[in-house]
Every structure is written in structure tokens, then in C-alpha cells.
């Protein structure tokens with residue numbers, strides 16, 4: 407390799423000098439240099455191995471360095487590294503065909519992007535032009551990306567610094583029974599009341615002004631919130647009634663994460679647009695996109711679609727998507743993730759809740775789970791306050807440190823640890839990780855006051 411540093415200290419020093427990191431005060435962070443990775447593990451320069459219960463940013467669904475996926479990228483690189491979007495390209499055509507094949511209903515076309523934010527950004531643009539309306543309904547508990555439109559749709563605190571953003575975003579509460587905005591006490595009540603709330607908002611905003619409702623099919627970073635029965639079908643019905651485009655943001659929940667190709671498959675609901683990224687090729691090469699139904703595709707048959715990207719449908723990203731989808735099929739990875747959810751994570755995390763008073767709730771499906779930590783089970787006071795930083799966030803920091811010390815890389819989000827390893831993780835690896843969580847949760851229990 408030409409001039410690539412081979413020791414952790416140099417990597418770290420250069421990072422400190424020259425790299426500007428996401429979502430960070432640059433002087434206050436201490437990025438761990440990573441030397442290598444394989445399967446469900448990555449290794450630092452001191453040779454310490456971590457079992458990855460985060461899949462990086464919930465994107466390495468296929469695990470690290472899958473040999474067939476690496477080979478497919480190498481082959482494509484040798485054949486054709488790049489070609490701009492207005493040409494037709496075999497890797498792009500085949501990736502689009504495969505994605506249309508696994509997508510539900512008449513979602514038959516793919517607009518490729520470099521990642522998730524550009525996907526939600528373009529889905530919004532399509533919905534607005536298709537309907538001739540401009541408002542978009544987006545959930546408080548959501549993340550849709552960090553570009554202008556995507557961050558404006560995002561509900562959570564990462565949006566605040568980018569305000570005032572795009573006009574026309576209307577915020578709604580989605581279902582979350584454990585902390586119900588609707589004083590509901592059953593999943594059925596939560597579903598009904600969340601839908602009634604959405605209907606009221608549509609009525610008061612003016613149905614003819616609403617272009618789209620965007621939702622994360624299973625809310626990811628903001629809690630792994632699995633929708634209660636009837637909710638998605640109810641949103642679909644509202645969209646049909648009022649001519650609103652339903653956008654399912656499956657950037658995190660799609661491509662096997664929920665034990666289905668797309669999370670919507672779980673509830674047999676067909677949105678008008680699906681946004682994807684991450685698991686489409688596990689981020690081996692950046693790729694995302696929007697899957698478009700026939701009606702919206704029809705809008706742009708004679709009319710120009712006013713959007714594009716130099717790297718839309720990049721051959722390396724698309725070749726990686728083709729290989730990844732084929733590997734998922736050959737190795738039954740979607741089915742594996744589904745079985746992990748019902749047979750491994752479900753029971754193991756329920757046991758953690760039995761062992762530790764600080765576990766308020768465990769929830770999830772497939773390889774997509776949250777352990778929500780509280781100071782008091784009766785009041786459900788979160789272990790750390792909403793959007794805590796610095797000393798307020800210390801209990802979660804201590805919990806994370808306890809995991810890392812024992813060789814487990816957790817995904818911390820607010821007062822929760824999300825359990826989101828690669829979808830290829832084995833039952834033995836899960837057991838290894840759960841054993842670490844079991845020990846580390848003693849740290850959280852120390853703060854329990856209930």
C-alpha cells in the first residue's frame with residue numbers, strides 16, 4: 407500500500423490533526439483506530455477484538471469482509487470503476503431489477519443515491535411534484551438524514567441546530583406504548599389513538615396541502631419502536647383517502663434487519679415510496695435510493711425529474727448491492743435474522759429484564775432490538791434525561807465503558823442500548839454478547855432508585 411500508516415498511534419495522530427468528525431466537538435472526542443474486521447468482530451491496533459452489537463451505524467447487515475462481496479467489488483473495480491448516471495450500466499440495471507423484485511407491490515423503479523439522506527430528500531421531492539402539494543408529515547421520534555430536507559423532516563434533537571429549516575414540515579407523534587403520547591394502555595389503543603391524532607392533524611392542516619407522510623417503518627435510532635397492529639395499514643388507508651404519498655423510510659429497518667427484506671413486509675403494507683441505504687450492500691460501498699411505485703414513476707414519464715447526483719447508480723455500489731442480495735438469498739440471511747429475533751434475542755433479552763431492575767422494557771424483532779433503561783420501573787424515569795450530554799449522560803457512558811472493557815461494542819442511544827449486530831451473527835456470538843450485557847447492566851442497576 408502507498409503510504410498508509412500501519413500503527414494505531416500514527417492513524418490516531420493524523421486523525422486528530424486533519425479529520426473533521428460528524429456530530430462532534432472535535433477536541434472532545436477520541437476515535438478508536440480500527441485495524442481490521444471480520445464477520446461480527448472488529449479489531450483495534452492493540453489486537454483487542456470487539457463483538458459488534460452496533461453493526462457500525464446499523465449498516466453492516468452482512469457482517470464484515472464477506473469474501474464473496476469483497477470479490478464482487480474487486481471484479482467490478484477491475485472491469486469498470488465508474489460511469490455517470492445518464493449511461494446505462496449492467497451493474498446498475500441488475501441492482502435495480504433485484505431491488506424491484508424484492509420490493510412489495512408495484513414498486514418497480516429505483517432512483518439511486520449515495521446514502522440515506524439523499525434518498526429521503528429525493529422521496530420528498532418526488533412526492534411534492536407528484537401531488538402538487540408541499541407539506542410533509544414527519545414524526546417527532548425520527549431520523550431521516552442530515553442534508554437540508556432530510557434534517558428538516560428529522561424529529562429528534564439533531565435537527566435543532568439546523569433550524570429554521572424547510573417550511574411545510576408538520577410534526578406528529580407515532581405509536582410508542584411504553585411512553586404513550588396518547589395515554590394508551592394497550593397496543594390496540596395506541597394504534598387507534600395514534601391514527602386518530604394523524605387524522606386530526608390532516609384535517610386541521612388541510613388534506614389538499616399534504617404531499618406526504620414519512621415514517622420509519624420500525625423507528626430506528628429513536629428507540630426501535632415496532633408499530634402496533636393496524637398502525638401501518640391505518641396510515642396507508644389515510645394516505646389513500648386523502649391522496650397523500652406514503653413514504654416508508656427503510657434506510658435502517660430494511661434489507662433483512664427486521665427479518666424481512668423490507669420491514670413493511672411484516673405487516674403486508676405497500677407504501678408508495680421506500681427509501682433505502684445501509685443494508686442494501688452493508689456500506690461496503692456507499693449506496694442508497696428510492697424505490698418508486700408505478701403511479702409516481704408515471705408522473706415523470708413525459709415530465710423531467712428535476713434531481714440527480716454525479717454518482718447516482720455508481721457501478722461499484724451497485725455491483726456490491728447485486729452481490730449482497732444474491733448472498734442474502736444463498737445464505738438465507740433474512741430468514742436467519744427472523745429466527746434470531748424469535749428464538750434468540752427475544753428470550754435472551756427478556757431474561758436480562760428479569761435479572762436487572764434498571765431494564766424498563768425490551769422490544770424489537772429480527773436483529774433490531776432495544777433495551778430501555780430506567781431509574782424506576784413504576785415511573786419509567788429514564789436512566790438519563792432526554793438528550794442528555796456531559797455529566798447527565800454519565801450512567802450510559804459508564805455502561806458503555808463496561809461493555810467495551812469486556813470486548814463488546816454497544817450502540818448507545820439516549821437511555822437505551824440498541825442490540826443491532828450483523829444479521830449474520832451466530833447464536834453463540836449473541837450469547838457471548840448477552841453475557842457481557844448481563845454484567846454491564848450491574849452498572850445501570852446502581853442508579854436504580856425505584
Ligand SMILES: Cc1ncc(COP(=O)(O)O)c(C=O)c1O
Nearest residue numbers: 521522523549550551657658683
Ligand atoms: C431511518 C434513517 N433514514 C435516513 C438516514 C440517513 O442515512 P445516511 O446517514 O446514509 O445519510 C438514517 C441514518 O441513520 C436512518 O437511520
